[in-house]
Amino acid sequence: MPADCIPAAVAALRVVAEIEAVAAAGPGRFDVTLSFREDILSEGAGALMNVLHGNVSLKRGVRLVGFAPTPGVLAGFAGPRFGVAGLRALLGVPRRPLTATAVKPLGLDARALARLAGGYARGGLDIVKDDHGLIDPPAARFEERVARCQEAVTAANAATGGRTLYAPMIAGPLGRMEARFAFARAQGVRVAMVAPMLSGLDVVGALAARHDMALIAHPSFAGAALGEGAAGIAPEILLGTLFRMIGADVSIFPNAGGRFAFGAAECGAIAAALGAPLGGLRPALPSPAGGMTLERVGDMVAAFGRDTLLLIGGALMRHAPEPERGAAAFRAAVEAADALIP
């Protein structure tokens, strides 16, 4: 809006950002620090993103590299329902790094996926989740898949005395997503995987809260945080601070050295943002993933520490065709790495 058309009373409110600092940050690049009045914000993550990276996402050469929400802003967000301590309590694992894998590939039917889930649970993994492509495919419809996988994991727990949790992927059109949360909860599911960028920043946390579920956030379609040049959003803001604010108990991100594009510094920053003080919000767990292998467990534990959910998928199958053996090897690698932490 032309500045000279702003009514004086509105101009006096200073609803536009204040420029706090401008610092050279390289050839043709500047770090600019802006502050906003709290009361220009409406409730929710969509409204917040509208200010942080709304229209400006459509300009070249502007990247969101930092975000310091005020206590007033944070008070509007529930954050993780369980957080690190709550998830550890659900799992009965007070201290060591946590383990997760995915049942896949797309194309297996519900019975085959449940066999894998049960095997991984018997092998001692903490969380067995759906691959994020398993939303409601014809070969493994949501309800049958979730009922069978949950049943298989429950049976495995009964046999081993373990407390493995099965985490279905929940997405889909709004009404279906609501029904899926309700169905999963009725089956005894306590953790859901969601993709906030696919399903809506303000949707996933609301549905998890209605059903008292923990959330694992998947980064699908979060390319805004790709870190490509001078556009987009720093990964630790989107996959760290913001996903935590909207309720992620765990945030999965593509770890350095895997199939994706993030570097070690970016991954460390995501993990730090998930654990750093953030108003009264609980800390969330980082989950480095994306082509990780058993051989990298030691490095990952060294890099991310105990409060980490290590996620290894295909490499467990590569290790052995029986899911129990892959899971047991993963669990052993984590315990060995844990023993090396002072």
Add this chain to the structure above:
Amino acid sequence: MPADCIPAAVAALRVVAEIEAVAAAGPGRFDVTLSFREDILSEGAGALMNVLHGNVSLKRGVRLVGFAPTPGVLAGFAGPRFGVAGLRALLGVPRRPLTATAVKPLGLDARALARLAGGYARGGLDIVKDDHGLIDPPAARFEERVARCQEAVTAANAATGGRTLYAPMIAGPLGRMEARFAFARAQGVRVAMVAPMLSGLDVVGALAARHDMALIAHPSFAGAALGEGAAGIAPEILLGTLFRMIGADVSIFPNAGGRFAFGAAECGAIAAALGAPLGGLRPALPSPAGGMTLERVGDMVAAFGRDTLLLIGGALMRHAPEPERGAAAFRAAVEAADALIP
């Protein structure tokens, strides 16, 4: 997943993409055409995006530049409820280019915004919408703002015999968004502005359908379509085809030569995607915007034709402090441009 760990029965299904063609597209660049089985898709836009630009959004050097949905995929999407013809019927404007503006700035109270809305309606604009930052700010809470603006536009229509529509910005946490659609509809509102990337691709169309509302899609946080180098999504796919599939009757995009980064070819491609045959889906209206002025009306009508919703905001205020005068000048410019179309 390691290829040699895929069970033979699943491999035979060919759930992975088939490579249809690879063509050189410049130094170090290739156009790769992939096809997917329809039945790997679950219902909804989130699931579709998961396949089109899900995990791959986290890789460097991969850009989605084309998308040809099958009839089977399109059958799962309702598309625009009103479309070009339906919106023209609501507005009583069968032929000429359509006009819209926004009430702003953030900081005005509901009464002041309603005064603007009424003035623009008296001046003969077709649609008066909220600025997209007006979600539920303390100075102009949703319910009071929508009630007053709708009332002001209705009164203006009664005085002039016009059929201006007021389009509130609807966003917010899930429960609130549902309540806002219901409230607006109860006030007689027939068009809502939504930001699919802020609120969720599968959310906005579902809510519009529940309340029989037309949708104006705003591109806030759609930076994935920025068009920056070799990442992201071509703008015509996200703001054209996909926004239309999820129910946008109008898609606003930053026009070339304005405040944002799109070029003329990209804007033309968006408009083309909104109007092109797409299964049985209705065509949607392009709405070039972002720093547009009265002087550019002729060029925009020449570029986009009659089936366009021209959106000019601040420049109307620059033209004259009284909204009626800015609106009348805009309307006159559109009629003059329309007269030049053969």
